Each structure stands twice: as C-alpha cells, then as structure tokens.
Amino acid sequence: MNNQNYYQTIFDKAGDAIFIHDVDSAKIMDANQAAEQLTGFTRSQLLTMGVEDISAHSQGFNFPHAMSRIRQTARSGVIKFEWILQSTTGKQIPAEVCLKIIYIDQQAKVLALVRDISEIKQYQYALQSKDEYFKCLLESSADGIAILDTQAKLLYASPSLEKITGYRNRLALKKNILHLIHPEDRAQVRQFLYRELFHPQEQTQHLNYRFLHHSGQWRNHEASCKNLLLDPNIQGFLINYRDITERIEAENMVRTREKQLGHMSRCKTMGELSTALAHELNQPLAALTNYITGSILRIQNGLANNTETLDALNAALEQVQRVSNIIRSMRQFLKKGEANFKILQLNQLIHLIAPLIELKAEQGKTKIYYELSPTPIYIYADETLFSQVVINLVFNAVDALQHHTENGEVYIRTWQHQDLARMSIADNGPGLNGQNPEQLFESFYSSKIDSMGIGLTLSRSIIENHQGYLWVCEGTPGAIFNISLKAQGRE
Structure with missing residues (x-):
C-alpha cells in the first residue's frame, strides 16, 4: 500500500468526523465516512456545501462566526471550541471541533476534527439540572x-x-x-x-x-x-x-398549664373528699382524746397502773399515726412545685396514697382490693404527678360504680413484664358501653355532669411525660385502665 492509499484509509475509517475546508470561503473540500454518518449528508452532497450549510444558524453558528474561527486558527495554528451542527433531518448536534491549518500541494487548508458530544452535553445538563434542583432546595x-x-x-x-x-x-x-x-x-x-x-x-x-x-x-x-x-x-x-426557641417556649407553656391544671384537679379532689376527710380525722382525734382523758383521770384518782397507762398511750399513738398518715397523704397529693423525678418503689407509692383511696371508697361504698407484685417494682417518676394519675383513675372508677351497682369493687394490680412496670385499675361497673376508648382521653369530654373533662386527658399527658403509656380496654365486666412504664433498677 502506497502512502497516499494508507492515509486515505486512515482518513475514511477515522472514528471522528473529518472535514477539510477552504481557508477563504469555508467551503467543504473533503469529508470522511464519519462526517457522512454525523450529518446525514453523502460525501458528494457535502462537497457542494459550505460550513454554514451544516451549522445551526438559529443558535448563532453561521458563516461569519465560522470565518472568525478560521482566521483565529490561521493566527494560532490550532484552536478547539464547541459548535452546533445541523443534520439533514434538521437535528441539532453539539460537537467539539479542533481546527488546524494544513498544507496540501503547498496550499493552506483547514482541517476540522469534529466529535459528537451529545451524550456528554446530556450528562452535563442532567448534572446542572440536579445541581439547580438541590440549590433550589437549599435556598428554600x-x-x-x-x-x-x-x-x-x-x-x-x-x-x-x-x-x-x-x-x-x-x-x-x-x-x-x-x-x-x-x-x-x-x-x-x-x-x-x-x-x-x-x-x-x-x-x-x-x-x-x-x-x-x-x-x-x-x-x-x-x-x-x-x-x-x-x-x-x-x-x-x-x-x-x-x-426551636418558639417550640421550646410553647412546650414550657404547655407544661406550666398542665401543672396548674394538675394542681387545680388535686384541689378539686380534696374538696370532694372534705366531708369524708373531716369524718376520718374526727374519729382518731376523738379516740385520741378519750385515751388521753381516761389516762389523766386514772392518774388523778390514783387508779392507774403502769400496764393500763402504757396500753392507753400505745392506743393513742396508733391514732396519732393514723392522723399523720392521712395528713401526709394529703400534703403529698397537694404538693405544688417543679417536677421531681426519681426512682420510686411502685408498691410503696400506692401504700402512701392508700388512705385517700380508702376515703373515696368509703364515701362511694366501694371495696378496694390490692393485688400488688410480691417483689419490688421500681419506676422513674414524679411522686406527686404519678399519685395524681392513680388517684384520678381510682376515683373515676368509684364514681362510675356509684350509679350502676351496690356492690362496687375496684382492683389495683401491679406486676412486672420483662422490662416494663405494669399497673391496672379495674372495676366491675358497666364498662365502656360501646364508647370509643380514645374519646375518653379527649379534652373536655366527660360522662359526668359536674366534671371539667380534663382528668383523663391530664392523666395521659402526665404518663406520656413519664415516657409511658395509658390506655383503657373492656373488662369482664367493667373497664380496665392500664399504665405501662419502663422498669428501673433499684436506686
């Protein structure tokens, strides 16, 4: 193969489109097979055309623009730039063009190496669109x-x-x-x-x-x-x-209002128990008076002996402790201030509020049964707030039983299931009577005429603030209110 045939083969078989242009007119002097494939024109058609005939005029790629590039090539020797071609079907093809001055038979010609960069442009456009998308997201x-x-x-x-x-x-x-x-x-x-x-x-x-x-x-x-x-x-x-400043301020405001509502609710509860409290306190005080008066009279009359006096004083002490337990329960229940979370023994907490529960039960002629875990269960809670929830649930049960049965019973149960401390308050009353369980926890919803309808809503809010759950389900008979908290290790 002679040199001419060798270079002609390379020219024809090259992967990139190759055009040879006249320096002065930009007319196409020759084109290879890749140029035919790129533009859709045959070689014979291309040889009758100029660069302006295969360029996208609407995009500003016209004859003056092409001649400017050729003159720039004549000065610099080699230049590279992007161009938009237009095929025989009118399709616009983005291309990378490299121009170089060559000499054929001692005459200057322009060699144009043209590469289709449609896929690259599509990829760049996709990246740009994605960048603009994320930029828009960031800015908005x-x-x-x-x-x-x-x-x-x-x-x-x-x-x-x-x-x-x-x-x-x-x-x-x-x-x-x-x-x-x-x-x-x-x-x-x-x-x-x-x-x-x-x-x-x-x-x-x-x-x-x-x-x-x-x-x-x-x-x-x-x-x-x-x-x-x-x-x-x-x-x-x-x-x-x-x-999140506004959110925290709103949360603090809600907590403050919940504390105020909680205190109001506890005061209301004490008001409802005032008659029973007076009776419950009068009994031990009257007994205490009798024991002390009797002992004084015996001593004054010289009739007392050490054994009788000691028995009377011990009996008086029991009545003092009874009064003390009631007052301590009241003080704990009415305590007002910031929440004080600590490790508490669940059964001990119930024993502490038992005097108030018994007062309400006596008032409502209801029997209270305690089925407490035989082993200690520890919870992380605020004593006052958690006590309020238990008392509220028990009092609701007693109130429900008053109007539906003469033999009311309330069962307070505690147990531990895996890592959960569980508690339930069940009664033998009418149950939910087809009511939606979740509706009971809505603010201002109550089945009692004289109720503000905040008791159960507040109770659930308190338990949720303890990272726990409060829900109700049907019993057989009655209703069962359930509390679930994460059990803690011993303090």
Whole structure:
C-alpha cells in the first residue's frame, strides 16, 4: 500500500468526523465516512456545501462566526471550541471541533476534527439540572445546612444561615462557631464533634444547644451531624440545624398549664373528699382524746397502773399515726412545685396514697382490693404527678360504680413484664358501653355532669411525660385502665 492509499484509509475509517475546508470561503473540500454518518449528508452532497450549510444558524453558528474561527486558527495554528451542527433531518448536534491549518500541494487548508458530544452535553445538563434542583432546595429550606472542619470552622453555610442566626454568610465563613455556643453548652458540643471525629456513628447524631443570635439573644437550636470527612465532595462535618426557641417556649407553656391544671384537679379532689376527710380525722382525734382523758383521770384518782397507762398511750399513738398518715397523704397529693423525678418503689407509692383511696371508697361504698407484685417494682417518676394519675383513675372508677351497682369493687394490680412496670385499675361497673376508648382521653369530654373533662386527658399527658403509656380496654365486666412504664433498677 502506497502512502497516499494508507492515509486515505486512515482518513475514511477515522472514528471522528473529518472535514477539510477552504481557508477563504469555508467551503467543504473533503469529508470522511464519519462526517457522512454525523450529518446525514453523502460525501458528494457535502462537497457542494459550505460550513454554514451544516451549522445551526438559529443558535448563532453561521458563516461569519465560522470565518472568525478560521482566521483565529490561521493566527494560532490550532484552536478547539464547541459548535452546533445541523443534520439533514434538521437535528441539532453539539460537537467539539479542533481546527488546524494544513498544507496540501503547498496550499493552506483547514482541517476540522469534529466529535459528537451529545451524550456528554446530556450528562452535563442532567448534572446542572440536579445541581439547580438541590440549590433550589437549599435556598428554600427553612432549616440550615452547614459544613464544619475538624476545628469547628465554618466551611459552607446555606442561604438560610442569615434567617436563622442573623449572620451574613460571607462574614461567617471560616469563623469558629464554638465561640457562638452558650458557655454552658460549649463543652457538650465540642465533645460531640470530638466523638464524631474519632468514633463516627453510622446513624446521624442529634444535639440541642443554645446559640448566640446576631441580635444578642440566646436561641435554642436543634442540630444533626454526620461525619463526611472522607467524602471528597464534603470533607467535613455535615450539620443540619434549626431554631426551636418558639417550640421550646410553647412546650414550657404547655407544661406550666398542665401543672396548674394538675394542681387545680388535686384541689378539686380534696374538696370532694372534705366531708369524708373531716369524718376520718374526727374519729382518731376523738379516740385520741378519750385515751388521753381516761389516762389523766386514772392518774388523778390514783387508779392507774403502769400496764393500763402504757396500753392507753400505745392506743393513742396508733391514732396519732393514723392522723399523720392521712395528713401526709394529703400534703403529698397537694404538693405544688417543679417536677421531681426519681426512682420510686411502685408498691410503696400506692401504700402512701392508700388512705385517700380508702376515703373515696368509703364515701362511694366501694371495696378496694390490692393485688400488688410480691417483689419490688421500681419506676422513674414524679411522686406527686404519678399519685395524681392513680388517684384520678381510682376515683373515676368509684364514681362510675356509684350509679350502676351496690356492690362496687375496684382492683389495683401491679406486676412486672420483662422490662416494663405494669399497673391496672379495674372495676366491675358497666364498662365502656360501646364508647370509643380514645374519646375518653379527649379534652373536655366527660360522662359526668359536674366534671371539667380534663382528668383523663391530664392523666395521659402526665404518663406520656413519664415516657409511658395509658390506655383503657373492656373488662369482664367493667373497664380496665392500664399504665405501662419502663422498669428501673433499684436506686
């Protein structure tokens, strides 16, 4: 094969389209098979055409533009640029073009190597669309997104930074955010980042802290963190954060109102028991008076002996303890103040409020049966609030029985099932009578005419604040209210 045939074969079989143009007119002097496939024109058709005939005029790829590129090639020797071709069907084809001046028979020609980059452009467009999509998400998101380095310096912040913190993005970059964390929370945040640095967790970790707003106000933030130091696109801690100040204030307000409602409910309960309390206190006080008076008279008349006097004093002491138990139960039940969670023995707590339960039962002519766990069960609870729930459930049962049966019975049971402390208050009354169980826990719903309808709602709220559950189901007969809390180890 001679050299001419050799180069002709390379020209024809090349994978990229090759055009040879006249320097002065941009007319096509020759084209290979790949050029035919790319444009859809035959070689004979192409040889009658100029560069403007295979270009997308609507996109500005016209003859003046082509000649400008050829002149640039004449000056520089080789240039590379992007162009849009137009095929015989009108299809527009993005292409990468490399122009070079060559000499054929000592005459300057333009060699154009043309590569179809349609797939590359589609991929770039898809990436650009995705970038714009995520950029739109970031700009419209109410939550903040930030990237921190290992020194807690801000590498990136989404546009919501200024809305959440008051700081402008460009002024905050490269700043150490630990200086803006509340001093009492700073060590916690530092330790959190340190743990993520050396012991990264698979799951996203969450943290609450106070952040200094640009206005000078301390705001409550909630953040999640993911260690992406090894991700080449991130190379830092990815932080998602939000301002939860209003939410915390609302939660505090709800808790305050719940405490106020709880205290009102307890006072109302004591008011309902006032007659029974007076009777229950008068009995031991009268007995106490009799024991002491009798002992004094015997001593004054010289009729007393040590044994009789000691028996009378012991009997008087029992009555004092009875009064003391009632008063202690009342004081505990009416206690007002901040919640005080601690490890409590469930059965002991029930024994403490038993005097009040017995008073209500006597008033309602109901029998109370205690079926308590033979082994201690420990719960993490506020004594006053948990007692209020139990008393409220028992009192509701007694009230329900008063109107439906003369032989009312209430069963208070405690037991432990695996890691759960369980308690139930069951009665032999009419049960739910087809009522929706969940409706009983709705605010202001009550089957009692003189009730405010907050007892069961408040009780469920208290138990949920104890990380537990309160629900009701049908008994055989009656209704059963169930409480489930996580059991604790002994204090």
